[in-house]
Amino acid sequence: MNHTDPTDSETSDADRSSTDTLGMTRSDTTAKVKASIKKRYARERRFRLYGLIAILSSLSFLAILVFTITKNGLPAFKQTFIQLDVTLDAKTLGLGDEPDQAQLLKANYNGTIKKALLAQFPDVKKRKDKKALYKLISKGGQYDLQRQVMESPDLIGQSKTVWLPAGDDASGYLKGMVDVTIPEKKRRFKDNQIEWIESLKQDNRVAERFNWTFFERGDSREPEMAGIKGALFGSILTLMVTLILSFPIAVASAIYLEEFAPRNKWTDIIEVNINNLAAVPSIVFGLLGLAVFINFFQLPRSAPVVGGLVLSLMTLPTIIISSRAALKSVPPSIRDAALGLGASNLQVVFHHVLPLALPGILTGTIIGMAQALGETAPLLMIGMVAFIVDVPATITDPATVLPVQIFQWADLPEKGFVEKTSAAIMVLLAFLVAMNTFAVILRRKFERKW
Amino acid sequence: MTSNNSDASTNTDTSSASSVTSSLGPLDLEKGQGTKEQSIEEIVASLGDTVGKTRVDNPKMSATGVDVFYADKQAIFGVDLDIANNEVISMIGPSGCGKSTLLRCLNRMNDTIPICKVTGELTLDGEDIYGRDTDPVLLRARVGMVFQKPNPFPKSIYENVAYGPRLHGLSRNKSELDDIVITSLRKAGIFEEVKDRLDAPGTGLSGGQQQRLCIARTIACSPEVILMDEPCSALDPIATAKIEELINELSENYAIAIVTHSMQQAARVSQRTAYFHLGKLVEVGHTADIFTNPRHELTEKYITGRFG
Numbered sequence: 001m002n003h004t005d006p007t008d009s010e011t012s013d014a015d016r017s018s019t020d021t022l023g024m025t026r027s028d029t030t031a032k033v034k035a036s037i038k039k040r041y042a043r044e045r046r047f048r049l050y051g052l053i054a055i056l057s058s059l060s061f062l063a064i065l066v067f068t069i070t071k072n073g074l075p076a077f078k079q080t081f082i083q084l085d086v087t088l089d090a091k092t093l094g095l096g097d098e099p100d101q102a103q104l105l106k107a108n109y110n111g112t113i114k115k116a117l118l119a120q121f122p123d124v125k126k127r128k129d130k131k132a133l134y135k136l137i138s139k140g141g142q143y144d145l146q147r148q149v150m151e152s153p154d155l156i157g158q159s160k161t162v163w164l165p166a167g168d169d170a171s172g173y174l175k176g177m178v179d180v181t182i183p184e185k186k187r188r189f190k191d192n193q194i195e196w197i198e199s200l201k202q203d204n205r206v207a208e209r210f211n212w213t214f215f216e217r218g219d220s221r222e223p224e225m226a227g228i229k230g231a232l233f234g235s236i237l238t239l240m241v242t243l244i245l246s247f248p249i250a251v252a253s254a255i256y257l258e259e260f261a262p263r264n265k266w267t268d269i270i271e272v273n274i275n276n277l278a279a280v281p282s283i284v285f286g287l288l289g290l291a292v293f294i295n296f297f298q299l300p301r302s303a304p305v306v307g308g309l310v311l312s313l314m315t316l317p318t319i320i321i322s323s324r325a326a327l328k329s330v331p332p333s334i335r336d337a338a339l340g341l342g343a344s345n346l347q348v349v350f351h352h353v354l355p356l357a358l359p360g361i362l363t364g365t366i367i368g369m370a371q372a373l374g375e376t377a378p379l380l381m382i383g384m385v386a387f388i389v390d391v392p393a394t395i396t397d398p399a400t401v402l403p404v405q406i407f408q409w410a411d412l413p414e415k416g417f418v419e420k421t422s423a424a425i426m427v428l429l430a431f432l433v434a435m436n437t438f439a440v441i442l443r444r445k446f447e448r449k450w
Numbered sequence: 451m452t453s454n455n456s457d458a459s460t461n462t463d464t465s466s467a468s469s470v471t472s473s474l475g476p477l478d479l480e481k482g483q484g485t486k487e488q489s490i491e492e493i494v495a496s497l498g499d500t501v502g503k504t505r506v507d508n509p510k511m512s513a514t515g516v517d518v519f520y521a522d523k524q525a526i527f528g529v530d531l532d533i534a535n536n537e538v539i540s541m542i543g544p545s546g547c548g549k550s551t552l553l554r555c556l557n558r559m560n561d562t563i564p565i566c567k568v569t570g571e572l573t574l575d576g577e578d579i580y581g582r583d584t585d586p587v588l589l590r591a592r593v594g595m596v597f598q599k600p601n602p603f604p605k606s607i608y609e610n611v612a613y614g615p616r617l618h619g620l621s622r623n624k625s626e627l628d629d630i631v632i633t634s635l636r637k638a639g640i641f642e643e644v645k646d647r648l649d650a651p652g653t654g655l656s657g658g659q660q661q662r663l664c665i666a667r668t669i670a671c672s673p674e675v676i677l678m679d680e681p682c683s684a685l686d687p688i689a690t691a692k693i694e695e696l697i698n699e700l701s702e703n704y705a706i707a708i709v710t711h712s713m714q715q716a717a718r719v720s721q722r723t724a725y726f727h728l729g730k731l732v733e734v735g736h737t738a739d740i741f742t743n744p745r746h747e748l749t750e751k752y753i754t755g756r757f758g
């Protein structure tokens with residue numbers, strides 16, 4: 001028949017002659033195959049079972065994780081408010097006639113709130129009890145009041161009913177997280193405070209609302225006033241810098257290395273180094289960023305631009321490696337076809353190879369970006385761990401990022417930060433899911449339709 | 451097959467003697483039968499100059515003393531050959547004898563294989579195609595190629611054919627491009643089959659249709675020389691007849707080199723035939739002469755089907 005490959009025909013000939021000498025008949029073969037087929041199928045079934053078990057167990061771990069995080073984090077999306085009748089008289093506020101904006105900014109809103117509380121509970125006389133009473137309202141309440149007054153200064157001199165955020169312990173109690181069976185001494189939220197809250201509740205002066213504060217504010221020392229917006233924007237800005245730097249550089253390097261670079265000692269060295277860089281612990285990149293970007297180039301500390309630079313160092317090798325793999329997997333016959341028609345190397349790459357490799361490149365990019373999103377260690381080195389209240393607006397503003405924020409909140413003793421930590425994790429996961437969805441949509445768009 | 455088995459087993463010692471012989475297993479059969487003739491190895495080793503006239507009066511392309519190496523392994527040994535204007539030359543020979551390799555040298559497709567080294571002189575219209583100032587991109591636009599395996603782009607049928615003309619700016623507007631695409635498809639004998647689905651993916655066609663699409667794609671660039679590497683190996687007799695007709699038609703204007711394993715096809719389409727063996731050009735001459743009256747005994751053995 002076809003004699004192109006003698007080695008092939010020789011082995012098959014050898015097989016046949018050996019079976020001949022064994023005196024095998026056709027039915028023997030059938031019986032043997034039948035016997036082995038059962039074993040083979042059994043093996044396959046076992047293998048499928050292992051796979052199923054593996055998937056189910058990882059799914060259950062995931063379910064447990066999501067469940068606990070959601071359970072801990074959900075209360076953080078609710079905020080409790082207490083209604084007070086405040087009298088905004090100029091004397092308590094410490095304002096003279098016709099106050100200007102600067103004076104309004106510095107006015108004593110805290111005193112006004114305290115007065116309102118005392119007016120609500122006239123029986124409270126002792127200094128210690130007063131202090132406990134004041135704790136019912138969050139320290140952030142004065143800023144709400146401040147904002148309202150600065151928006152319409154003619155409120156001064158009037159009485160107003162306002163909703164103010166409850167303090168950490170009070171809101172914890174209202175959310176049912178205080179165990180009243182514990183003896184009073186061992187509990188932060190005392191019996192008299194419980195009494196006051198219950199009486200406020202009876203007057204319908206307590207309400208629970210969706211916690212917009214959490215999404216509208218930066219970090220705070222007061223858990224009830226702390227928000228995720230600062231860290232979220234910090235993450236977005238940092239990742240933007242990372243993507244803008246690492247994607248084009250990585251894809252360009254991958255294309256050059258895969259399609260244009262000659263194969264020699266130098267490209268071998270570069271390849272080995274890229275593979276090694278992908279395995280370098282991320283904290284090392286943080287040290288590098290500190291030494292190079294901050295100390296040498298004098299870039300600002302704690303800024304998303306530096307974070308982005310450091311993270312792109314980290315994601316570059318990941319994207320390069322996966323892009324090269326994607327480029328390599330494009331069949332050479334496509335390249336031949338285009339070259340044979342007279343396309344230049346660059347045209348071959350951009351007309352044919354890159355579009356076919358793009359889904360793979362995008363997958364690599366999203367893996368790199370997800371890594372960057374979850375990275376904490378290198379950012380600690382460049383000062384993105386600082387306590388930052390303001391929401392960053394540009395890439396040079398001091399900022400922190402979601403995982404670092406989680407890390408910081410997880411470390412704080414206040415009860416309110418426990419739920420905030422879980423809520424921040426939920427935001428981080430949501431961010432990740434959104435990013436991945438976007439990547440999947442992009443991939444679908446570019447994947448060849450046949 | 452059964453009769454071969456015993457021969458093969460008796461000859462295992464000789465067949466593993468060298469890589470050259472092991473790539474030509476069936477030759478052992480000749481020897482195994484104990485003929486008094488010279489063995490194939492001896493003939494190949496003593497191969498001298500090519501038998502027949504390698505030069506023509508009006509060469510479009512010509513090769514002189516071409517050696518090709520894949521790393522240390524030599525695949526082509528000192529080949530001299532001309533391809534004339536307006537002629538079809540067929541290249542035949544056993545598998546692995548270097549037909550594709552030589553063909554790929556003619557439009558520098560071998561440049562893409564880093565380990566491949568070409569020495570000797572190859573010219574197109576008298577210009578050295580491996581010369582310093584020859585642009586491989588321009589060369590490939592002038593010397594088109596149809597590959598052994600169909601390799602349409604994963605794009606629409608229309609885009610597949612339009613790619614070359616668009617690349618070289620052969621059309622001034624959409625309707626001209628449409629014309630080129632339709633004419634090329636019609637010439638390649640596939641237009642009737644795909645006219646309703648020009649937007650369908652080219653990779654969704656059958657193997658034979660894909661190959662004709664690739665031919666259409668090549669002729670859409672209107673090259674001066676067309677190199678075809680077994681263009682009909684995946685085609686049915688009807689499609690093959692269409693392609694052969696196309697080759698006949700094209701040969702009026704183009705120079706065509708075609709590699710084929712079908713001697714009937716070589717006889718039908720080509721004016722001249724070159725017979726290769728183990729990287730050497732054994733014999734070249736008018737097709738009729740080669741098939742009716744081969745002068746070299748290897749050629750005779752091959753065309754009479756005693757090996758290969």
Ligand SMILES: Nc1ncnc2c1ncn2[C@@H]1O[C@H](COP(=O)(O)OP(=O)(O)OP(=O)(O)O)[C@@H](O)[C@H]1O
Pocket residue numbers: 520525544545546547548549550551552563598
């Ligand atoms: N890319 C490559 N790298 C190394 N060796 C190669 C390469 N391509 C071809 N060769 C070798 O060169 C020799 C000639 O190969 P070629 O493809 O030209 O044969 P052919 O005559 O076209 O065979 P067929 O009729 O089977 O297509 C073979 O021995 C093959 O092993």
Ligand SMILES: [Mg+2]
Pocket residue numbers: 549550551598679
């Ligand atoms: Mg070939």
